[in-house]
Amino acid sequence: MAGFIFKRLLQSVLTIAGVITAAFFLTRLAGDPSVLLLPPEASPEDAARLRSALGLDQPLFIQYLLFMGNAMTGDFGMSLRQAVPAMDLVLERVPATMELAVASFAVGIGLAFVLGILMRLTRQGWVRDVITWAALGRQAIPVFSFGLVMILIFSVWLRWLPSYGRGTFAHLILPALTLGTYELALYLRLFNASLSAEQRNDYVRTAYAKGQGRIQVLLKHMLPNALLPLITVAGINLGMLLGGTVVTETVFSWPGVGRLIVQSVSQRDFPVIVAGVFLISLVFVVINLIVDILYGFLDPRVRLN
Amino acid sequence: MARISFSQATAGALLLVMAILVILIPLLPGYDPYTQDLGATLLPMGGTSFDGKTFLLGTDTLGRDLLSRLALAGEVSTLIGLGAVAVSLVMGVTLGLIAGYFRGPVEAVIMGLADLQLSIPRVLLLIAVTAIVGPSVFNLAILLGLTSWVAYGRVARGMTLSLREREFILSARVQGASATWNIRQHLLPNVLPQMLIVGSYEFGMIIVLEASLSYLGLGVQPPLPSWGMMVSEGQNYLSLAPHLAMLPSIALFILVAGFQFLSQAFTKENDLEMVS
Numbered sequence: 415m416a417g418f419i420f421k422r423l424l425q426s427v428l429t430i431a432g433v434i435t436a437a438f439f440l441t442r443l444a445g446d447p448s449v450l451l452l453p454p455e456a457s458p459e460d461a462a463r464l465r466s467a468l469g470l471d472q473p474l475f476i477q478y479l480l481f482m483g484n485a486m487t488g489d490f491g492m493s494l495r496q497a498v499p500a501m502d503l504v505l506e507r508v509p510a511t512m513e514l515a516v517a518s519f520a521v522g523i524g525l526a527f528v529l530g531i532l533m534r535l536t537r538q539g540w541v542r543d544v545i546t547w548a549a550l551g552r553q554a555i556p557v558f559s560f561g562l563v564m565i566l567i568f569s570v571w572l573r574w575l576p577s578y579g580r581g582t583f584a585h586l587i588l589p590a591l592t593l594g595t596y597e598l599a600l601y602l603r604l605f606n607a608s609l610s611a612e613q614r615n616d617y618v619r620t621a622y623a624k625g626q627g628r629i630q631v632l633l634k635h636m637l638p639n640a641l642l643p644l645i646t647v648a649g650i651n652l653g654m655l656l657g658g659t660v661v662t663e664t665v666f667s668w669p670g671v672g673r674l675i676v677q678s679v680s681q682r683d684f685p686v687i688v689a690g691v692f693l694i695s696l697v698f699v700v701i702n703l704i705v706d707i708l709y710g711f712l713d714p715r716v717r718l719n
Numbered sequence: 720m721a722r723i724s725f726s727q728a729t730a731g732a733l734l735l736v737m738a739i740l741v742i743l744i745p746l747l748p749g750y751d752p753y754t755q756d757l758g759a760t761l762l763p764m765g766g767t768s769f770d771g772k773t774f775l776l777g778t779d780t781l782g783r784d785l786l787s788r789l790a791l792a793g794e795v796s797t798l799i800g801l802g803a804v805a806v807s808l809v810m811g812v813t814l815g816l817i818a819g820y821f822r823g824p825v826e827a828v829i830m831g832l833a834d835l836q837l838s839i840p841r842v843l844l845l846i847a848v849t850a851i852v853g854p855s856v857f858n859l860a861i862l863l864g865l866t867s868w869v870a871y872g873r874v875a876r877g878m879t880l881s882l883r884e885r886e887f888i889l890s891a892r893v894q895g896a897s898a899t900w901n902i903r904q905h906l907l908p909n910v911l912p913q914m915l916i917v918g919s920y921e922f923g924m925i926i927v928l929e930a931s932l933s934y935l936g937l938g939v940q941p942p943l944p945s946w947g948m949m950v951s952e953g954q955n956y957l958s959l960a961p962h963l964a965m966l967p968s969i970a971l972f973i974l975v976a977g978f979q980f981l982s983q984a985f986t987k988e989n990d991l992e993m994v995s
Contacts, residue, residue, distance in 0.1 A: 425834075428831070429834065429835055429838045432838075433838065436835075436844075440847055440848065443851045551972075551976070553979070554923075554972050554979055555968070555971070555972050555975075556927045556930055556931060556934075556947075556968075556971055556975075557931070558930075558931065558934045558947070558950055558951075559950060559964075559967075559968035559971060559972070562950065562953075562957065562964050562965075562968065563965070563968070565957060566957055566961055566964075566965070570958045570961070653837065653839075653840045654840070656840050656843075657840030657841060657842035657843055658842070660842055660843060660846065660935070661934065664935055665954075675843070676846070676935050676936075676937075679850040679935075679936075680936065682850075684851070687846070687850055688847065690843075691839065691844070691846075691847045694840065694843055695838055695839045695840070695843070698838060698839075698840065699838050702838075
C-alpha cells in the first residue's frame with residue numbers, strides 16, 4: 415500500500431510540475447510583463463530596474479526556476495489591474511466555486527442514484543425510455559444553452575427563482591441543476607452497468623433464495639457495491655465539472671474563480687488568469703489523487719495492478 | 720438490404736436539417752447575414768420590417784436577418800470543427816502509433832504528456848491560450864485540434880499494442896521492414912476506421928467547446944457570427960425576445976445530437992466499444 419501511495423504521489427507531483435511549466439510558457443508567450451506593468455512615460459532606466467527586480471534580465475532557465483519557486487508558494491505576481499497579489503484575488507473567489515461544484519456534484523450523483531434505482535424497480539418500459547432519452551438529450555445541450563432555458567422557464571416565465579448572483583439557497587438551484595445534469599447520461603449508464611454486473615453475483619442469488627424482496631436486495635446488498643464505480647468516475651470527471659463552472663458562472667453571474675478568469679481575460683490581467691488556471695488544475699490533481707488512494711484502500715486489486 | 724437502425728435514421732434526419740441550414744440557405748436569394756437595419760431590430764419570427772421585407776426567423780439587435788446569421792455561424796463552426804478534428808486526428812494517431820510501436824521511454828513520454836493535458840480542464844487551457852495568442856477562426860481550429868489529440872492517441876496506442884504482436888507485423892519486421900514502413904503500411908490502415916469513429920464523437924465535443932468559447936467572448940469574433948456568441952447576445956433580451964438565444968441553442972442541439980447518434984450508429988454497426 416505504501417508503495418502504491420508513493421507512486422501515485424510522485425505522479426501527481428510530476429503533473430503539477432508540468433502544469434507550472436505550461437503556465438511559465440503561457441506567461442512568457444503573453445509578452446514582457448514589465449511592459450504591461452510600467453506607465454508609458456517610464457524611462458528606460460526605470461524599465462531596466464523593474465526588469466531586474468522581476469528577474470527578467472536572467473537567462474530563461476533561471477527565470478523558469480524562479481517562476482517554479484514562486485509558483486510553489488502560490489506567488490504568481492501582482493494583478494495588473496489591482497494592486498493585490500493575483501493569487502489573493504483567486505482565493506477570494508474559491509468558496510463560491512466550491513459551493514457550485516459541490517452542489518453540482520451532489521445533483522449529478524443524487525439524480526443518477528434516484529433515477530437509476532427508479533429505472534431498476536419500475537416495470538414500466540416507457541419510464542426507462544423517458545429517463546434514458548432525457549439524459550441523452552441533456553448531454554447534447556451545451557451548458558450555457560441549458561442554463562438559459564432554465565432561466566427562461568424558472569425566472570422569466572414562472573418567476574420562481576433568481577436568474578443571477580449568489581446569496582441564498584434559491585440562487586444555487588439553477589446553476590447547480592445546469593452544471594450537475596450535464597454528465598447525467600454517463601452516470602446513469604455506468605450505474606446501470608454496475609448494477610447489472612452485481613445482479614449476476616452469487617450473493618444476490620443467495621439473498622433472493624433467503625426470501626428477500628427485490629427492493630431489499632437492491633438497496634441493502636447490491637447498492638453499496640454498485641455505487642463505488644459511480645463515485646470514482648464522477649471523481650475523475652471532476653475536471654469536466656470544474657471546466658464547466660467557468661461557463662456556468664458566466665451564465666448566472668456567479669462570483670467564482672471561473673468568472674474571475676473570464677473577466678481577467680477581457681482586462682488582459684494575465685497573472686490572475688494563470689493563477690486561476692493553476693489553482694483549478696491543482697485542485698483537480700489533488701482530488702484525483704485522493705480518489706485513487708481511497709479506491710486503492712477499498713479495492714485491493716487496484717493497487718496490485 | 721440492411722435495415723436502417725433507429726440511431727442511423729435519427730442521425731440522418733438531424734444532419735439533413737443541418738445540411739439544409741448550412742449549405743442550402745446561403746444559396747437562396749435574400750441570404751444576407753451582415754446588412755444592419757436599425758429600423759427593423761428584434762423582429763419576432765416571421766416579422767415584417769417597415770419596407771415590407773419578411774424575416775422568417777426574425778432579426779437580431781442590429782436588425783440583421785437571423786436565419787442568414789444562423790446559417791453562416793453554422794458554416795463557421797463546421798469549418799472550425801473539421802479543421803480541429805483533422806489536426807487532432809493526425810497528431811493523435813501519429814503519437815499513438817509511435818507510442819504503441821516503440822514502447823519504452825518514448826511511450827512513457829507521450830502518455831505522460833497525455834496525462835498532463837488531461838489534468839488541466841480543456842476549457843480553461845483554451846481560455847488561457849486564446850487570451851494570449853488572440854482568438855481567430857484559424858487559431859481556434861489549431862488550438863482546439865492541439866488540445867484534443869488525447870482520445871485518438873490513447874485508442875491508437877491501445878490498438879497498436881495488440882497489433883504489433885500479430886504475425887503480419889512480425890513477419891514484416893523479420894524481413895527487415897523499417898518502423899516507418901510498418902507503421903504506415905500495416906498499422907495505420909488498421910486503426911483508421913476506429914479513429915474516424917472517435918472523430919465523429921469528438922466533432923460534437925469540439926463544436927460545443929467552440930460555442931462555449933464564443934459564448935465567453937473568446938471564440939469567433941464579430942462581425943463573423945457564431946452560435947455561442949449569438950446566444951450570449953440574446954441573453955440580455957431573454958424576456959423580450961427569447962428566440963434570439965433559443966434559435967442558436969436549437970441549432971447547436973441539432974448538430975451535436977446528430978453527431979452523437981452518428982457515432983453511436985457507427986459503434987453499433989462495427990460492434991465496437993465506445994471510447995470517451
